[in-house]
Amino acid sequence: MRSVSIIGVGTTDFGVLPDMGLKSLASLACNRAIVDSGMDRKEIEAFFLGNYIGGILEGQETLAPVTACELGLSKTVGCAKVEGACCSAGIALRMGYLLIASGVHDFVLVGGVERMSGASTAKNTEALAAGMDKDMEGYTGLTFPGYFGLVANRYMHEYGGTVEQMGMVAVKNRSNAVKNPRARFRKETTLEEVLNSRLITDPLKLFDCCPIADGGAAAVLCPTEIAHNFTDKPIEIMGSGHGLGHNTSYAMDGPSCTCTVYAAKEAFDRARIEPSDVDVAEIHDCFTIAEIVDSEDIGFFARGKGGPAVEEGLTQVDGRIPINTSGGLLSKGHPVGATGLGQVYELVRQLRGEHENQVKDAEIGLAMNLGASGLVSTVTILRRD
Numbered sequence: 001m002r003s004v005s006i007i008g009v010g011t012t013d014f015g016v017l018p019d020m021g022l023k024s025l026a027s028l029a030c031n032r033a034i035v036d037s038g039m040d041r042k043e044i045e046a047f048f049l050g051n052y053i054g055g056i057l058e059g060q061e062t063l064a065p066v067t068a069c070e071l072g073l074s075k076t077v078g079c080a081k082v083e084g085a086c087c088s089a090g091i092a093l094r095m096g097y098l099l100i101a102s103g104v105h106d107f108v109l110v111g112g113v114e115r116m117s118g119a120s121t122a123k124n125t126e127a128l129a130a131g132m133d134k135d136m137e138g139y140t141g142l143t144f145p146g147y148f149g150l151v152a153n154r155y156m157h158e159y160g161g162t163v164e165q166m167g168m169v170a171v172k173n174r175s176n177a178v179k180n181p182r183a184r185f186r187k188e189t190t191l192e193e194v195l196n197s198r199l200i201t202d203p204l205k206l207f208d209c210c211p212i213a214d215g216g217a218a219a220v221l222c223p224t225e226i227a228h229n230f231t232d233k234p235i236e237i238m239g240s241g242h243g244l245g246h247n248t249s250y251a252m253d254g255p256s257c258t259c260t261v262y263a264a265k266e267a268f269d270r271a272r273i274e275p276s277d278v279d280v281a282e283i284h285d286c287f288t289i290a291e292i293v294d295s296e297d298i299g300f301f302a303r304g305k306g307g308p309a310v311e312e313g314l315t316q317v318d319g320r321i322p323i324n325t326s327g328g329l330l331s332k333g334h335p336v337g338a339t340g341l342g343q344v345y346e347l348v349r350q351l352r353g354e355h356e357n358q359v360k361d362a363e364i365g366l367a368m369n370l371g372a373s374g375l376v377s378t379v380t381i382l383r384r385d
Contacts, residue, residue, distance in 0.1 A: 001101040003224035005234040005385065008037025011345045014215035014333040015184035016117040022054050026067045026113035029216030029338075033109065034071075037220040038230045041072060044220075045105040047079035048095045050088030050112035051337035053127040054081075057119045067111070083337075085131035086286065087371025088112055089217065090340030090378030094240050096221045097380075106226070111218035112342070114335035124212055128336070131372035133247040144286070145209060147249060147373045149201035152289040155255040156203070159304030161292065163203050167194035168310045169288040170207045170330055176317065177327025179356035182342075184213050184333035208288040213333025217341035219348075227385070233352045238364070239271030239381040245374040252374065255289075259377035260297035260368060267366075267379040268299070275299035278381070279362040280350050281321060282343035284370035285328040291315075294368055295323060298379065317357050325350065325357040340369035340378065351384040 010032025049064040089112025096108035177183040227234035243262030285291035292306040347365035
């Protein structure tokens with residue numbers, strides 16, 4: 001397989017963007033990625049666009065071909081919408097990576113987009129719940145906050161984790177977002193504010209939960225061997241993993257999301273490195289407990305040690321493994337179909353040395369994107385060339 005690199009990235013802000021529809025958000029992010037790459041858009045051979053609930057909330061399907069026409073891509077381009085709940089953009093990236101690595105194409109555009117602010121809380125909740133297995137759990141009324149409340153309670157029961165440790169994740173990520181102009185929430189919070197915020201589902205409070213958002217993100221990929229023809233700062237995709245979890249919470253063996261365990265193992269095996277080699281990570285903190293469990297599933301910390309690691313400051317920007325220096329989903333917001341590539345955008349800026357919360361000498365970054373109730377995960381490992 002050929003080595004693959006990212007030669008361009010683009011994003012919109014994440015937040016409430018009422019004047020932009022799905023096509024506009026996707027086109028803006030993709031145009032910025034193409035311009036950043038320095039290549040001619042007519043050379044793009046395939047386009048994959050992650051989107052989860054555009055059909056439900058906006059009534060728009062065939063979103064990739066519609067966006068491709070708006071972008072002025074060649075009529076020979078193959079394009080498709082990719083859906084994997086909150087993991088949609090991560091899967092879109094992996095599909096582009098595999099097509100280039102296998103030699104089928106040389107230039108692939110990948111993107112992700114979602115618009116959520118135009119719908120009511122009830123409609124968003126209903127749409128998001130479509131990612132669950134309806135026959136097994138969906139019809140019981142389980143929601144994603146409810147699911148992660150179960151995970152949090154199980155984590156505390158098995159490992160002695162605390163609500164204070166979870167709250168510290170929110171405090172850290174809000175602090176990181178202050179400098180990030182792309183984030184929806186850019187105001188610091190305190191642990192007291194987090195713990196005293198409104199209860200959503202025991203033990204998770206309002207500040208333990210990420211906000212919805214509108215947004216788009218994109219990247220342009222090509223073989224590493226020609227990447228320097230377009231940019232002096234290409235970012236190599238060292239490894240890519242894609243894992244499957246469980247379709248019911250009662251089938252899970254503890255609070256771990258096995259899909260992330262499998263995806264991480266595949267990505268690390270391909271990259272031929274260990275978790276300790278990673279310098280900076282953007283991982284799926286849809287809820288504060290998710291960041292803690294993610295960090296253990298990836299292998300950054302042993303079981304039960306992710307919570308204490310936050311408490312000890314190991315995941316701060318200047319810590320042993322900086323996690324979510326962008327502010328994460330908790331602060332940037334979570335436009336579900338775009339989040340995976342939003343993470344990659346932040347890491348590319350880190351590895352280029354251009355980030356607002358720059359990690360010193362960052363060379364290797366990891367993005368981890370989780371979908372639905374632990375059903376699907378992608379892990380992407382990036383390296384500065």
